[in-house]
Amino acid sequence: MESLSLTSIGLGLIIIGVGIGIGRTAGSAMEAMGRQPEISSKIQTAMIIAAALIEGVALFAIVVAMMKG
């Protein structure tokens, strides 16, 4: 039970971090789209790639947490 709660806290922390990361990425991308609507499709692609790579960190954390129990 001890280790389970610790992994849960760790997962929570990582999700906060990833949430901030993806939130900032999306926020900045939207700002950029507002400034330059003509290249918004390029910005969107770059944003999705960046968000997917940040999300990867959270997924690694989930896998480690699953392996821990």
Added chain:
Amino acid sequence: MRQILQVFLFSLVLSVCQYTLAEDSSNKHEKEFDPLEMISHHISDSHDWHIISYTNKADEHVNISMPLPVILLHNGKLHFFMSSEFEHGNAIVQKGDAYFKLYHNKIYLTNANGDLEFDAENHPKNEHPFDLSITRNVGSMWLSVILILFLFISAAKKYKGEPQTPKGLQSIIEPLVLFVRDDIALSQIDKHKIDKFLPYLLTVFFFIWINNLIGLIPIFPGGSNLTGNISVTMLLALITLFITNVNGNKGYWKHIFWMPGIPVPIRAFLAIIEFIGIFTKPFALMIRLMANITAGHIIILSLFSLIFVLKSVVIAPVSILMGLMMFMLELLVAALQAYIFTLLSALFIGMAVQEDEH
């Protein structure tokens, strides 16, 4: 000819269903509802295709499911039988001098009494035979392959002869194919090289998308968690790894093992990181698809479990409304994950085949 074939296929499917629908009723009424067991049953693979289960008037639990073929390789011998012989884990199947028992969707070798030995963590210690069965996920994958072949071959036929305005199925398929070509492949891979990689990218995009959507159908032929199965996503990621590294040019390998333009000690250090990076990129692809789809299934099932856990009618509208919203979100996620998998595959391939500019 085609209609005859269709009628034949349909009647074949019907007759198979009729002959093999296994009804299994047992008198275990008032069984406590266990959401964890229900959810893990739904998201994992199984040896029979569950259709419906209910409690009849005589208070018996009726479980209707379609049995699937079990193929086992044990001591160099191939055993072939239907999964209905297991009677949902209640019976021991004897083939030759080997006894097989189904326990929590896994097949174990046992003695004649079907005894399982458990270790400290309550996992059976018995050996597994080599399992090559047509499981629910395999069946679901074949269904999706038939669907994809039907959709695309019938759309492709219209491109023969004189070019004309797209109509019918063609007008749905064509924009999607063009989307994959222009927005995914062309944005990441050099223009004169995409012809080689476009078939793979299109296949992986539509395979993932259609399987995600089939997984969201709550009734019989759908609902299996195929793209949330780690072996399926691992194979897809391995194909991307293979294509990326087989087609990698000199510049790609140079950037991995001897990065130009930086001091030598850091080059050696970077080589290790970049080498690990070859494998972590497809690994992230594998985990991302699996985790996203499985998480979606778990969330929807948990929302519906709430009704049965709290045993209240009041919670039902809330739960159904939230479930509906999750379904809408999952429709978006189904397309988004297919898009991300294809986009990142295209990105990795594009990096590997890119011509050196400096």
